[in-house]
Amino acid sequence: xxxxxxxxxxxxxxxxxxxxxxxxxxxxxxxxxxxxxxxxxxxxxxxxxxxxxxxxxxxxxxxxxxxxxxxxxxxxxxxxxxxxxxxxxxxxxxxxxxxxxxxxxxxxxxxxxxxxxxxxxxxxxxxxxxxxxxxxxxxxxxxxxxxxxxxxxxxxxxxxxxxxxxxxxxxxxxxxxxxxxxxxxxxxxxxxxxxxxxxxxxxxxxxxxxxxxxxxxxxxxxxxxxxxxxxxxxxxxxxxxxxxxxxxxxxxxxxxxxxxxxxxxxxxxxxxxxxxxxxxxxxxxxxxxxxxxxxxxxxxxxxxxxxxxxxxxxxxxxxxxxxxxxxxxxxxxxxxxxxxxxxxxxxxxxxxxxxxxxxxxxxxxxxxxxxxxxxxxxxxxxxxxxxxxxxxxxxxxxxxxxxxxxxxxxxxxxxxxxxxxxxxxxxxxxxxxxxxxxxxxxxxxxxxxxxxxxxxxxxxxxxxxxxxxxxxxxxxxxxxxxxxxxxxxxxxxxxxxxxxxxxxxxxxx
Amino acid sequence: xxxxxxxxxxxxxxxxxxxxxxxxxxxxxxxxxxxxxxxxxxxxxxxxxxxxxxxxxxxxxxxxxxxxxxxxxxxxxxxxxxxxxxxxxxxxxxxxxxxxxxxxxxxxxxxxxxxxxxxxxxxxxxxxxxxxxxxxxxxxxxxxxxxxxxxxxxxxxxxxxxxxxxxxxxxxxxxxxxxxxxxxxxxxxxxxxxxxxxxxxxxxxxxxxxxxxxxxxxxxxxxxxxxxxxxxxxxxxxxxxxxxxxxxxxxxxxxxxxxxxxxxxxxxxxxxxxxxxxxxxxxxxxxxxxxxxxxxxxxxxxxxxxxxxxxxxxxxxxxxxxxxxxxxxxxxxxxxxxxxxxxxxxxxxx
Numbered sequence: 001x002x003x004x005x006x007x008x009x010x011x012x013x014x015x016x017x018x019x020x021x022x023x024x025x026x027x028x029x030x031x032x033x034x035x036x037x038x039x040x041x042x043x044x045x046x047x048x049x050x051x052x053x054x055x056x057x058x059x060x061x062x063x064x065x066x067x068x069x070x071x072x073x074x075x076x077x078x079x080x081x082x083x084x085x086x087x088x089x090x091x092x093x094x095x096x097x098x099x100x101x102x103x104x105x106x107x108x109x110x111x112x113x114x115x116x117x118x119x120x121x122x123x124x125x126x127x128x129x130x131x132x133x134x135x136x137x138x139x140x141x142x143x144x145x146x147x148x149x150x151x152x153x154x155x156x157x158x159x160x161x162x163x164x165x166x167x168x169x170x171x172x173x174x175x176x177x178x179x180x181x182x183x184x185x186x187x188x189x190x191x192x193x194x195x196x197x198x199x200x201x202x203x204x205x206x207x208x209x210x211x212x213x214x215x216x217x218x219x220x221x222x223x224x225x226x227x228x229x230x231x232x233x234x235x236x237x238x239x240x241x242x243x244x245x246x247x248x249x250x251x252x253x254x255x256x257x258x259x260x261x262x263x264x265x266x267x268x269x270x271x272x273x274x275x276x277x278x279x280x281x282x283x284x285x286x287x288x289x290x291x292x293x294x295x296x297x298x299x300x301x302x303x304x305x306x307x308x309x310x311x312x313x314x315x316x317x318x319x320x321x322x323x324x325x326x327x328x329x330x331x332x333x334x335x336x337x338x339x340x341x342x343x344x345x346x347x348x349x350x351x352x353x354x355x356x357x358x359x360x361x362x363x364x365x366x367x368x369x370x371x372x373x374x375x376x377x378x379x380x381x382x383x384x385x386x387x388x389x390x391x392x393x394x395x396x397x398x399x400x401x402x403x404x405x406x407x408x409x410x411x412x413x414x415x416x417x418x419x420x421x422x423x424x425x426x427x428x429x430x431x432x433x434x435x436x437x438x439x440x441x442x443x444x445x446x447x448x449x450x451x452x453x454x455x456x457x458x459x460x461x462x463x464x465x466x467x468x469x470x471x472x473x474x475x476x477x478x479x480x481x482x483x484x485x486x487x488x489x490x491x492x493x494x495x496x497x498x499x500x501x502x503x504x505x506x507x508x509x
Numbered sequence: 510x511x512x513x514x515x516x517x518x519x520x521x522x523x524x525x526x527x528x529x530x531x532x533x534x535x536x537x538x539x540x541x542x543x544x545x546x547x548x549x550x551x552x553x554x555x556x557x558x559x560x561x562x563x564x565x566x567x568x569x570x571x572x573x574x575x576x577x578x579x580x581x582x583x584x585x586x587x588x589x590x591x592x593x594x595x596x597x598x599x600x601x602x603x604x605x606x607x608x609x610x611x612x613x614x615x616x617x618x619x620x621x622x623x624x625x626x627x628x629x630x631x632x633x634x635x636x637x638x639x640x641x642x643x644x645x646x647x648x649x650x651x652x653x654x655x656x657x658x659x660x661x662x663x664x665x666x667x668x669x670x671x672x673x674x675x676x677x678x679x680x681x682x683x684x685x686x687x688x689x690x691x692x693x694x695x696x697x698x699x700x701x702x703x704x705x706x707x708x709x710x711x712x713x714x715x716x717x718x719x720x721x722x723x724x725x726x727x728x729x730x731x732x733x734x735x736x737x738x739x740x741x742x743x744x745x746x747x748x749x750x751x752x753x754x755x756x757x758x759x760x761x762x763x764x765x766x767x768x769x770x771x772x773x774x775x776x777x778x779x780x781x782x783x784x785x786x787x788x789x790x791x792x793x794x795x796x797x798x799x800x801x802x803x804x805x806x807x808x809x810x811x812x813x814x815x816x817x818x819x820x821x822x823x824x825x826x827x828x829x830x831x832x833x834x835x836x837x838x839x840x841x842x843x844x845x846x847x848x849x850x851x852x853x854x855x856x857x858x859x
Contacts, residue, residue, distance in 0.1 A: 260850035367520025373624040417517035431515035
């Protein structure tokens, strides 16, 4: 441990030091995995509205062809990773802890790998900022660190807030994962190029690349690639979890706190992942959309842990089979890192744009076990990077008082899982928080729904009332008109009589 | 596949049982030292306290419908252990058993078991015993080290414990704090009496009368350092408690040395260090935040000094701990840590 690490250790009062397990794959270069038999491409691989299919079953598509288009402002398109035939559009298992299915396009590659004509670009740095964002959006690029927020939407933030700094997140603080480390070591120029393009789109003057100090080779590679660009600085980060969380990264590198409930862009900072940067460089230069990604395949159960470049839509089972299968009893299959990744209900789910890792963990690695009562040891509070009291929030949620948990910061929780990682009573704290956030969101949706139902009902009764009133008024008017007409007629008769037709009246009398 | 598991899919391997085991490990040196100093009666007393605490725990868990078994995590054994260390070393068996009953059945399980008790079980038991059986709870013995021939052999010691034989006059003694109180009430000032009384206390080795585990000051401090190093307890509460006790003691001693013990005597005498390291750091009954812990530690130290100096009891740590236990909810309420992104520094440079 160097002096700087020691200083950071004293300065930073949050976080945990989970066993890294990175040596399993950190020296494994990213190898291209051959195309599988089928590709299952979910329509929602990003945060926002699911994409809308523009192909039909039976249709032949080419590599890079648009399969589903973005819908609305926050969305992202899906493209074909290879040429082949669309087999089906329907519901398929995806990475969801409860094993739910989601709409997906199934593509059977024909092995020819014929591509559409890509519009390549020799000098993307000459493009207008808005055009860069447009091409990133069209290329279907989302945050590859796992957040999967459409990258172009974040590039557009510069138009609403002045952004001075682009932070590139090379922290990769999740255990096991090394695909960002490998990307920085193998394609440092692409990362720098992508970062400069993003900075141009944002209007940011400075680029800061943060890399955890447990990746010295990546640090050296990035420093030498950045040497030619004075606006780029490469900074070492302490190796602790969750250093790669946006709020922690912004605070560590710029000494500014992102306001609660706000975006980092409000303080002039936008954060992107290094993998996203490399992909943006490729998308803009070649014109090819995002159809593959680097995935770390690791865990003690994997026979041959490594890093792979995988076609999006490849089944986890195919990925694991390519790595020699499993050699021990698997306790949990996880997509992403172990701290925030998702338990897989099975291995027939596809790798998606946000899948940074595929892990097959044995029981010793996965932790877990029966929860026992909280002894208020406050370790959870000690490691919380946000300064929350997780044990107190969990107690309130357990008592059915999720709103009371919001009062002490539930909505500020970033879900990093440090509290549950360190809890000696093995209380599933993160689970409580996800549950409460979910149920509060559902309650909020129900409230909005009720509100709009209320509004519509009120509008309807107002309309009916108005119509009834209008009808009544019209009826009254007609009646008045009729009476007026009658009176007129009577008056006319009277006038006629007065004018000299007395005989009639006499007759009638 | 098993039932859905939320992330994280990793754990640092700690457990409540491990926490308890480390505290027990830290207690072992001072306990063994107490056994050496006070001999076989102390060993039997310790065994009966710990054993009965575990039996009461088992009974409460059974009565509570089986529930989750917290017997195996060692929390009951630890509560009994801590209680034993705060009792006069030659206490009769029924003091130990009643103490365990109060600690486990009343102070812990009546409130809902592990993690639910607002008051420290060992301190509730000690105070209950002190108020109910003031005579037995102030029957102090001078150290009669093992192998010295002064104390009884194992069988005689057990008999003494079971039949509550009076302690031979040659071995009865008084604690420093007790004697100071007694001398003060007789009008003898400390300047005259202290040289005789305080000699064995200020070296911290523990060759003086006191509870089973409170006299070996250096061993208590060593155990505390181990626990801080292992991250089981924080340094804040012990340091705050000692500060809260030592600072007023030093001031009062400087002003009136004839009626106030020095800070060193205050800290090394009685249960101050045992309380600072092993009692006040009990997580269940202490505040959550750093500021809260600071307030809590300082207040226990200060209250201990006030009770020792001005109240009827010679020792006040147990009362101070219980008083501050009662304040924990309100301390917690007003000392929540600042949340990232909220408050003055959000959005600006720190």
